[in-house]
Amino acid sequence: MFNKKLTLHLDFHSGLPIYTQIVTQVQSQLANGILRPGDQLPTVRALAEELRVNFNTVARAYRLLDEARIISTQQGRGTYITEIPPPKVSERLRQESIEALTLRFFGEARRLGFSKGEVSQMVRDQLKLWKDTQDAEKE
Amino acid sequence: MFNKKLTLHLDFHSGLPIYTQIVTQVQSQLANGILRPGDQLPTVRALAEELRVNFNTVARAYRLLDEARIISTQQGRGTYITEIPPPKVSERLRQESIEALTLRFFGEARRLGFSKGEVSQMVRDQLKLWKDTQDAEKE
């Protein structure tokens, strides 16, 4: 579960970019159960040293894997194989998280003694300022 | 009222910093009435040992909660959930505090990827549920 060795075999003459090879091999090992959700991958520097490549190359591979939601990279912490909640569960978690967040906000506002009107006004102001970047949400 | 256990559940692979997880969980427990004004939280060292993290990580969480006026940390004494501030304190402070709270809420919501519409809906729902106890509602 922790700090598996992550043995990769690079072919420097294959014509395939190093970062691509890292990406596909991590994907393979995940598909084969060699790597599992929650596993911590080596740091970009550690893996880079072992593979004798620049750590930016590893970072690039990790970035791609991160964008594909296969791993989760966390600055200052490390990188981990993503836990993969089924879409149903995922949506539920999402809903729960916005609910919890809102509940916290209102709870805190009330506890600090703010009135419904004050909070309502504050929220309206902020909603006005909300720039819907790519949200396209209109109501 | 004193020295509640404060059971927190950290996820070291969630992508959220430990200190953030501590902050939000304390906020949740407060919003849900598990923690109440006046409650004493564990010392930074005690909580750190239980969670198996460095006490500075807990201290950072406590500092954030303190800045949000959710808890009051007192060197040499301990940390306590703040008593509801008398609504008389400087109107200035009051205004700043609701603004900060709201900004944090919206910032967090955006960071979690929620759309304006989703947040707006959630807020409306919560406002409906707001029972105006003896709020005085003067504006």
Place this chain on the structure above:
DNA sequence: ATGACAATGATACAATTAGTACAATATTTA
């Protein structure tokens, strides 16, 4: 040959957590 582009490397930076020493307060003890 040369110019364009992709891959890799070098360097500086930012975020998170940990280590160490210290200051403020509380408690114990004489």
Place this chain on the structure above:
DNA sequence: TAAATATTGTACTAATTGTATCATTGTCAT
């Protein structure tokens, strides 16, 4: 009560980790 000691949070710093930006290299089409 007063001094000593313990407890508790704070400040500063270091170490570890990923990120961003630009430079270098290498390949290939023209």
